[in-house]
Amino acid sequence: DAPNPARGCPAAELVPARLRAKVRGWRERRHPDSIEKRHRKGVADRRVEFTPDRDGMAWIAAYLPADTALAIWNRTTAIARGLQGPDExxxxxxxxxxxxxxxxxxxxxxTPEEDARTGIATAFTTEPGKVPTPRTEVLVTVPVFALLGLTDEPAVLDGYGPIPASMARKLLAGGAESFHRVLVDPRDGTPLEIWRTSYRLTKAMKNALQLRDGRCTFPGCNNNSLDNETDHLKAWQYGGTTGMSNLAQLCPKHHHLKHNSRWTPTPATKNEPPGWTSPTGRHYQAEPPD
Incomplete structure (x- = not known):
């Protein structure tokens, strides 16, 4: 039996991509070799590959530690979005x-030798064989005992999944420019609601929502939290509140779909994202983060 059946979602109701993500998370937590040991081997195998394709095109693929790869992806996406414009x-x-x-x-x-010779240091200079700790925005959830180095329980990197505790500690020690404090209800540890006092979320509340949902909440969508938009499940103008139980993350495509189709979200809770009901009446259960 699943150790947390109340938070589970039957495999038959998951699209293949979501099922693979669930299975990968389960494997990382139960593999006989620790994730730390397997990660060290993976880091030793890092590489870049070139594959010719048709029509004068080719593929470049990089096999990198997850935090570095995700930081590159997030930064590339942020710069590309910043170039959006009416004449683009x-x-x-x-x-x-x-x-x-x-x-x-x-x-x-x-290289350091070139910088010493020219007296000019570039922004990319680092110790040979080492890559700077990513400083672009990433979200990571770390069990407190793993953060303190007392256990090797995997952390969760938003947009990726389970990562070694050592990687999470490295991110927090070397690359985290800020920590976001979230005001919580002392009874259950969930973020406090701000109800009808404000339409806009606080930064802390937005981060808490990203960590609760983990991705776009629409069935089968794996869109990264940092790309998503916040939606009031019950519209503000119709009495909806700005609280965790009335909020969800949606990627731009599914945010537009919600407001222009008969897809409807079912209520969320402080701890779980909403489920969804299709125009034909089929219900899709909420899928908590892996």
Missing amino acids: PRTLPQRKADVLANQLLTHRIS
């Missing part, structure tokens, strides 16, 4: 590809 003809995927190529090809990456 490129799609978001096209802008992402152009941003990545531009960053690699137009910035000189020097």
